[in-house]
Amino acid sequence: MLPAAGVAAGVLLPLGYLGVRALEADPAELAALLLRPQTLALLGRTLGLAAGVLAFDLLIAWPLAWLTVRTPLVRVPGLALVGALPLAVPGYVMAYALLALGGGRGPHLAGFWGALLALGLTTYPYLYLNLRTALLALDPGLEEAARSLGHRPASVFLRVVLPALRPAFLAGGLLVALHVLGDFGVVSLMRYPTFSYAIYLQYTASFDRTYAAWLALMLLALAALGLALEARLLRGARPLGRPRPRRRPPPAPLWATALGAVWALLAGGLGVGLPLAVALRWLGAGAGLAGVLPAAAHSLLASLPAALLAALLAYPLARLEVRRPSPLAGVLARVAYFGYAVPPLALALAWIFFGLRAAPFLYQTLAMLVLAYTLHFLAEALGPVRSALYQTPRGLEEAARSLGHRPASVFLRVVLPSVGPGLAAGAAFVFLSAMKELPLTFLLAPLGFDTLATNAWSYASEAMFAEAAPYALALLAVSAALVGPLLGRRRDRR
Amino acid sequence: MKPVLRVQDLAKAYRPGGPAVAGVSFAVAPGEIFALLGPSGSGKTTTLRLIAGFERPDRGEVWIAGRQASGGGRFLPPEERGVGYVFQDHALFPHLTVLENVMFGLHRRPPRRRRARALEVLDLVGLTVFKDRRPDELSGGQQQRVALARAIAPGPPLVLLDEAFSSLDAGLREVTRAEVRALLKATGTSAVLVTHDQEEALSFADRLGVMRAGRLVQVGTPEEVYHLPATPFVARFLGHTNLVPARAHGDWAETPLGRVPLARPAEGAVRLSIRPEHLELLPPQAAEGVPGRVRSRAFKGHDLTLEVEAAGRRYRVQADYRSRFFPGDPVRVRVREPAVAVGRNAEAEPPGVKRERAAD
Numbered sequence: 001m002l003p004a005a006g007v008a009a010g011v012l013l014p015l016g017y018l019g020v021r022a023l024e025a026d027p028a029e030l031a032a033l034l035l036r037p038q039t040l041a042l043l044g045r046t047l048g049l050a051a052g053v054l055a056f057d058l059l060i061a062w063p064l065a066w067l068t069v070r071t072p073l074v075r076v077p078g079l080a081l082v083g084a085l086p087l088a089v090p091g092y093v094m095a096y097a098l099l100a101l102g103g104g105r106g107p108h109l110a111g112f113w114g115a116l117l118a119l120g121l122t123t124y125p126y127l128y129l130n131l132r133t134a135l136l137a138l139d140p141g142l143e144e145a146a147r148s149l150g151h152r153p154a155s156v157f158l159r160v161v162l163p164a165l166r167p168a169f170l171a172g173g174l175l176v177a178l179h180v181l182g183d184f185g186v187v188s189l190m191r192y193p194t195f196s197y198a199i200y201l202q203y204t205a206s207f208d209r210t211y212a213a214w215l216a217l218m219l220l221a222l223a224a225l226g227l228a229l230e231a232r233l234l235r236g237a238r239p240l241g242r243p244r245p246r247r248r249p250p251p252a253p254l255w256a257t258a259l260g261a262v263w264a265l266l267a268g269g270l271g272v273g274l275p276l277a278v279a280l281r282w283l284g285a286g287a288g289l290a291g292v293l294p295a296a297a298h299s300l301l302a303s304l305p306a307a308l309l310a311a312l313l314a315y316p317l318a319r320l321e322v323r324r325p326s327p328l329a330g331v332l333a334r335v336a337y338f339g340y341a342v343p344p345l346a347l348a349l350a351w352i353f354f355g356l357r358a359a360p361f362l363y364q365t366l367a368m369l370v371l372a373y374t375l376h377f378l379a380e381a382l383g384p385v386r387s388a389l390y391q392t393p394r395g396l397e398e399a400a401r402s403l404g405h406r407p408a409s410v411f412l413r414v415v416l417p418s419v420g421p422g423l424a425a426g427a428a429f430v431f432l433s434a435m436k437e438l439p440l441t442f443l444l445a446p447l448g449f450d451t452l453a454t455n456a457w458s459y460a461s462e463a464m465f466a467e468a469a470p471y472a473l474a475l476l477a478v479s480a481a482l483v484g485p486l487l488g489r490r491r492d493r494r
Numbered sequence: 495m496k497p498v499l500r501v502q503d504l505a506k507a508y509r510p511g512g513p514a515v516a517g518v519s520f521a522v523a524p525g526e527i528f529a530l531l532g533p534s535g536s537g538k539t540t541t542l543r544l545i546a547g548f549e550r551p552d553r554g555e556v557w558i559a560g561r562q563a564s565g566g567g568r569f570l571p572p573e574e575r576g577v578g579y580v581f582q583d584h585a586l587f588p589h590l591t592v593l594e595n596v597m598f599g600l601h602r603r604p605p606r607r608r609r610a611r612a613l614e615v616l617d618l619v620g621l622t623v624f625k626d627r628r629p630d631e632l633s634g635g636q637q638q639r640v641a642l643a644r645a646i647a648p649g650p651p652l653v654l655l656d657e658a659f660s661s662l663d664a665g666l667r668e669v670t671r672a673e674v675r676a677l678l679k680a681t682g683t684s685a686v687l688v689t690h691d692q693e694e695a696l697s698f699a700d701r702l703g704v705m706r707a708g709r710l711v712q713v714g715t716p717e718e719v720y721h722l723p724a725t726p727f728v729a730r731f732l733g734h735t736n737l738v739p740a741r742a743h744g745d746w747a748e749t750p751l752g753r754v755p756l757a758r759p760a761e762g763a764v765r766l767s768i769r770p771e772h773l774e775l776l777p778p779q780a781a782e783g784v785p786g787r788v789r790s791r792a793f794k795g796h797d798l799t800l801e802v803e804a805a806g807r808r809y810r811v812q813a814d815y816r817s818r819f820f821p822g823d824p825v826r827v828r829v830r831e832p833a834v835a836v837g838r839n840a841e842a843e844p845p846g847v848k849r850e851r852a853a854d
Contacts, residue, residue, distance in 0.1 A: 141585030144548050147572035148579040149599030150648065159598075163589040 067260025086271025092185025388422025
């Protein structure tokens with residue numbers, strides 16, 4: 001219970017300071033500050049980008065999910081993985097690839113369309129994986145029942161399949177929307193000012209941080225609104241029916257199978273191949289590699305402790321939720337998920353205000369960066385640990401106790417071997433996210449603490465594409481090394 | 495009367511060499527309840543799916559209410575066959591209420607009549623009070639009845655039931671079965687039930703067909719199939735039996751248990767099926783029967799099963815609760831009903847068939 005309470009405090013306290021800082025503004029001044037057309041334009045651009053990316057993702061993810069589940073491709077091992085691979089590419093690396101594609105000369109994608117493409121190509125797997133899981137779980141008997149009741153295939157699709165997939169659309173869509181709201185790297189490189197970008201500009205460019213605090217608060221409200229909306233829409237959502245194993249690959253015309261294969265290879269290939277090819281080409285331009293090792297060391301120095309700490313905190317939290325479910329345990333878990341949904345720039349600002357006011361000894365230290373990483377990404381570690389715990393029946397522990405083992409011995413000899421892989425996967429997820437994290441690193445890292453992520457972004461934002469290339473490649477390499485096994489593990493569990 | 499369903503030489507193979515259904519023919523009369531009985535993998539569910547139009551046959555014809563639904567280059571999609579289907583796990587739409595589930599198949603009726611018809615059918619299955627619930631708020635038996643109501647609401651001449659009762663627990667199964675049968679009879683709806691449960695097939699169907707390896711082995715009324723099995727497989731699949739080698743001479747046969755009358759004339763070396771309840775145990779001093787010894791005794795409440803060794807073979811004997819014989823007791827065994835020749839004695843059965851019962 002104690003670690004759980006600590007996590008809740010760690011998530012909520014900084015956000016409280018964000019509120020305190022924002023409320024210090026003079027009310028009259030505030031109204032003028034907030035009700036500017038500029039704010040409204042920010043809102044419009046942020047929502048517009050989110051809507052555009054959602055539409056783009058839907059166009060890629062839905063056919064991909066359908067074609068790889070409803071054709072014999074469902075039996076091809078690894079194909080599902082190909083479609084999910086772009087998950088390994090940080091958005092700003094994709095943005096860099098799109099900008100560097102033209103080499104700075106000639107027309108290149110920037111602004112709204114550039115941001116849309118970069119975010120779309122890197123976020124569609126969230127929607128794809130959700131839809132794929134739901135489609136696999138969808139009882140084929142529901143569709144057959146509807147057909148035998150006299151409904152044509154189009155009517156069955158509208159009246160049975162779509163309603164059954166609604167939770168998956170919502171869950172995947174929410175992930176994408178939160179990602180777009182929280183994105184800083186892509187919109188800043190594409191020079192498309194949304195809330196996150198504006199907060200950064202306000203924070204770095206002006207001494208008055210009140211407006212930045214208020215923008216962060218509004219962004220936070222937007223994210224909370226998304227969460228609430230999803231919860232509301234999901235109310236009354238029902239499970240998909242008892243899934244029955246498909247006895248044989250579904251019959252499908254050959255063209256659908258072929259299209260599915262092409263679609264998966266194209267989406268995955270574009271999402272991973274494009275940044276890889278562009279970065280490799282610019283690496284050939286021969287910029288110095290001297291800075292890469294220190295930056296990589298910095299990245300490791302911040303990400304590894306965060307990953308370990310997250311796994312360490314995830315275990316008691318998940319255990320509380322799984323073994324002693326109670327309303328309080330549920331609330332604490334929700335807080336951890338909320339910390340994940342908070343847009344990183346808002347979170348970074350909250351930590352800064354918290355550090356300045358309440359914990360000056362932490363301000364601009366590595367410890368603060370590690371703490372912020374840990375609490376932000378904790379939810380990613382919680383998932384695998386929780387499912388590992390669900391797969392370890394309580395009876396195992398009770399059996400070990402009844403055979404004369406003390407609790408410590410039970411933990412070492414029974415719990416750890418079965419929960420260990422879940423802990424490792426959770427830590428790996430957090431490590432990967434922390435390595436790629438940009439805005440938190442920017443605002444919270446000690447002075448001069450360059451990481452792979454910040455260097456890749458900095459060079460790219462100066463159009464120094466050759467200099468950015470080794471950092472982008474290093475990030476891709478780290479991601480590729482971890483994402484394959486992690487996604488594979490996810491598939492095996494099914 | 496013209497049959498509601500006629501299936502002619504229906505065949506379907508999912509992979510080469512392993513036919514799921516290999517030439518099945520039968521017909522179902524209006525108002526008749528037909529059961530397809532067989533072990534898992536015998537092709538009975540595939541046959542049902544071919545009738546519903548969920549699968550395309552490789553060969554053969556399906557005629558529903560005088561209309562050709564499959565075969566001869568024709569293939570009606572499921573939605574144009576007008577056949578109700580009740581799934582093993584009910585397949586109720588989780589996002590719709592009970593009433594909406596039942597109204598789902600009424601979309602071709604005028605809107606104001608849909609609700610009235612759905613309520614009428616819900617009343618038939620006694621679920622009117624649950625009309626606004628979601629499927630996951632119902633018990634298994636209630637879900638089963640909603641699934642049936644949904645299937646019969648459009649008024650199909652034929653309803654297909656795919657292991658429709660097997661997800662219910664034993665007590666509920668028997669009650670629901672009787673209710674469904676009464677409902678089908680009351681509405682004059684024909685039905686085909688697929689099941690692996692011999693008791694279910696015997697008590698539910700007017701006629702039944704026993705399937706094995708994609709073929710219909712025997713079709714008849716429950717009494718015919720039970721009392722006059724055509725093969726050792728059918729004899730064993732419909733309850734316990736003793737398969738006894740014998741030499742047949744027309745309407746009687748010489749067996750290790752003495753001379754036994756035959757229900758069906760036969761000649762030469764044959765195998766006889768003698769049901770356990772057709773054997774009788776007598777005290778050792780009795781004049782009839784052959785001497786034997788009781789090996790085991792299993793008390794089952796209303797009756798009991800004994801295993802008896804006689805003339806070098808073991809026999810299963812069904813006795814009533816008053817039986818006074820215990821393991822070790824000497825007895826005499828008598829055959830009290832005509833036996834049935836179910837094949838040549840030389841016939842060897844493939845391994846694994848011997849105790850083939852509904853495993854799942």
